[in-house]
Amino acid sequence: MSALIRAVGFSVVMILAFAAVTYVLPQVKGEAPEEEEVNLGELTIDSFVAMGEKLYKGKGTCTLCHNNLGRAPDMLTFDVHAASLQRIADSRYQGQAADVESYLRESMLQPSAYVVEGFGKKGSNDAESPMPAVDQPPIQLSDVEVDAIIAFLQQKDGNPVTVALPSGDAAPAVEAESTAAAPVLAQNAEEAIAKFGCAACHAILGSKSPVGPSLEDVGQRLQPAQIRISIIDPKAEIAQGFPPIMPEFPNMAVAELEMVVQYLSQQTGSQP
Template identity: 40%
Template sequence: MKVFIRIVIFSILISMAYWGFSNYGIPQVIPELPPVEEQISGSMTMDQYIALGGKIFNGKGTCTLCHNPVGGRAPLLVESGKDGAPIGARAADRLKDPQYKGKAKTAEEYIHESMVDPSAFVVTGFGKPGTNDTVSPMPNINKGSIGLNEAEIGAVISYLQKSAGVQVTVKLPTGPAPVAAAAPAEPQSAKTAEEAFGKHGCTTCHKIPGIEEAGDVGPDLTGLSGRAGKTVKGLIPEQYVMQSILNPDAFTVKGFEPGTMPADLGEKMTAKELEMIVKYLLEKKG
């Protein structure tokens, strides 16, 4: 059903693109209200803290952009499977790995280090291409547009430990200041294209002209305006860019892995955000 709705929305968008979407305005892609912001006080319980960690993991932390069972571009963290036990449980084994040269002494410290200094230890086979697994493609999640603070990082670790069924070793933060800072969960609709790129994690994978933070998991989007109309026969630039975002598997750019770009962006962004993003990418020459 979800897929069906997406296809319907996609066809509407595509036909609107023909008419020039600024004339008609795009209907909200996301009809539901934004999630209610978490109210966090100093009297939060451990269960609430863990739940907040899950929310950050699946939301503003952007972790599931890469750590998901579909793309295969990052090791699974909450599921057990080909990468072994969930990270909460396998973290302790990483410390015993002869390749491990990081500073962590405990499983909790290992997960923390993986988040703030991803290249301290790179899981075999997941390094940036050509670096022989010495450089991680994962962004430092306490920097840039993700910018999690210590209280939020702790919440994510507690969630990862809880979902692995091991003892939660993270301490509940005390004092209202750091916990209060963890409160704004998901920002509402972005006001500018730049904000929308950060909110949806585009810059963790792409270089985008005019934006400093740049990932290289996906193609450099500099010069996209020049090639967008020539990439897929029959699609005008707006249609190609929209298709790339709403239905990334319809066409895979040469040299990149299919299934890496999240397929559910259309369900997460508002129509306004989509419109701003498409416009920006086609106007900025870089």
């Protein structure tokens, strides 16, 4: 009887796995990411703002934390211009910013320069931000990409966009980078983990992030098939004691998925 239930359970898992894999599979051929279409010769403020919005919701991974779950201020729900002016005027403000643009840039590049009250790292008494600097791995945005996000955050509430459009030397760099960003397959598991920002939430590859379970010993706890399911269908099973916030990765190619699964299966926490 219990063998039957187990067999049924197993086939349900297999069906789920197949459903998910066929969902992921077409991505191997890869539609060109939309960022690639930004032709810098024809950049206008509008297309720059649109690029910023895409980065905010995509590659920048900002909405992983800046959402309605309370981990970080949900900037899509308030006037970022007005809030920034308030932060600079706060008696706790120790940063260098003098205007909205420089406050937003500082918040992204040196998150601990000012920590919004109540959002600091646990035990740091709001002296240290849990936000990673966005020009560093794993997020690693270029200067132009940071500017595009600032433009988006300024424009979304109808406030003046003060950042300058990229031109001259900056343009080819962003073009090269955005072609390199999404469509290129990661060459190994470490690259794939960096590309999809797993370390923003998990302890892995030197990260100590406590948002999700540590992956440094996941090979000891889960079978490869369970690891695979955790990645392609994060909602299938929620690890106890953790919030159900792991995103799906529709742009992950099967080859990348398999490299990550294999790599994680080997993480037993006891390696040197």
